[in-house]
Amino acid sequence: MGAVERRHRQIIEMGLALLAYANLPKQYWEDAFLTTVYIINRLPTKILNHCSLFEKAYHQKPNYNFMRVFGCACWPNLHPYNKHKFDFRSKTCIFIGYSLSHQG
Numbered sequence: 001m002g003a004v005e006r007r008h009r010q011i012i013e014m015g016l017a018l019l020a021y022a023n024l025p026k027q028y029w030e031d032a033f034l035t036t037v038y039i040i041n042r043l044p045t046k047i048l049n050h051c052s053l054f055e056k057a058y059h060q061k062p063n064y065n066f067m068r069v070f071g072c073a074c075w076p077n078l079h080p081y082n083k084h085k086f087d088f089r090s091k092t093c094i095f096i097g098y099s100l101s102h103q104g
Contacts, residue, residue, distance in 0.1 A: 022071020031096040068095050
């Protein structure tokens with residue numbers, strides 16, 4: 001088995017583990033696999049002398065401070081989207097991945 005096949009298998013197995021751990025249905029497979037790739041790209045690897053792929057590509061260390069558990073409860077700030085001042089400012093949601101365009 002080649003390196004590409006092993007990496008593909010790692011993504012599949014880790015994504016399915018995220019779905020199982022979060023008790024989410026299989027319809028969220030894409031979010032689980034994207035989160036898996038996001039995490040793998042930020043993990044240090046022995047092949048790159050304990051640097052991550054992110055670090056090699058962007059020449060800066062990845063920020064781990066905002067990482068969250070896949071499937072955990074989160075409360076987004078909805079205040080900017082409210083039409084009335086008595087609307088709820090947040091509601092319980094489930095974290096299913098990271099945005100590629102912005103943090104948060």
